[in-house]
Amino acid sequence: AVTPATLAAISFGAKNGILFKGGLHLENLYGIKGIAFDKTGTLTQGQPKVTDFLISDGLAKEELIQAIVSIEGQSVHPLAKAIVNHFPVRDLSQEEAVIQDVPGWGVEATYLGSNWKIGKAAWFEEQAVQQFYYDEAEGFSNEGKTMVYIGCDGKIVGILALKDIVREEAKNMIAALNQRRIATIMVTGDHETTAQVIGKELGLKRVIADCLPENKVDAVVALEKEYGQVAMVGDGINDAPALANATVGIAMGQGTDIAMEAADIVLIKSDLAKVVTAYDLSQRLHRVVW
Ligand code: ADP
Ligand code: MG
Secondary structure, three states: OOOHHHHHHHHHHHHOOEEEOOHHHHHHHHOOOEEEEOHHHHHEOOOOEEEEEEEOOOOOHHHHHHHHHHHHOOOOOHHHHHHHHHOOOOOOOOOOOEEEEEOOOEEEEEEOOEEEEEEOHHHOOHHHHHOOOHHHHHHHHHOOOEEEEEEEOOEEEEEEEEEOOEOOOHHHHHHHHHHOOOEEEEEOOOOHHHHHHHHHHHOOOEEEOOOOOOHHHHHHHHHHHHHOOEEEEEOOHHHHHHHHHOOEEEEEOOOOHHHHHHOOEEEOOOOOHHHHHHHHHHHHHHHHHO
């Protein structure tokens, strides 16, 4: 049965931008030993901007941009939107690309008789990646930028670097959790270097990178074995299964509907400080009830 104290706690949460979908989740939150965080859209604002664009020597830049916009214009990935927004509107009289999103990797397309692949470095041959502006790409990654590779007919022809801004409350939130001896872990599909740089900047205890959407659940299950019960915070479609599987799933209110549906708790205004507020509330409630 729901006690008056639990109801009071849920109501306190509601007034403070934390939607608990039931008293049970407050109880579960009490016992967690770790919290896993998605990166893009959760620890960061999720509105990356293109900062750098490098292409093969002698390539027609305008035509390459035309191809990129035509392909990414049809992808549903948040990076795709950022890339399209970066390039002013182009000549749309050209043939339309036929695309297919490959979750966790990128987007594949046919456009003007060529086969295109736009996505993460690990999707391309390692040797090809090492031969294409490798030092520059490493430099961008070390600045916490996300790298996107552009391949045409089996060759890398360009790279884009995108920078996302970390949420301003993220660092203090992680510090507060560390102080409470809650393990903090990033679980992201982004590249190891990029993820590590942002993880260090925010003071996270651990980073799990290059995680495919379907592997986020496995990551949460493994973390629960290692640390005890774990909460997961996320915003994306690809976070939903992990949110449903974690002992406590916490969704960002400005995230996708699917993430909010799968979660037990919703942070209405996507304010990460409320993760700590919710945890502290569960501790206080426990003292009152038992
Ligand atoms: P995250 O867990 O950070 O939200 P995702 O699993 O959504 O990551 O994507 C992982 C990686 O796949 C991205 O960092 C990006 O490199 C690549 N990617 C996916 N879709 C696209 C796309 N449409 N355009 C460019 N890159 C993409
Ligand atoms: Mg995300």
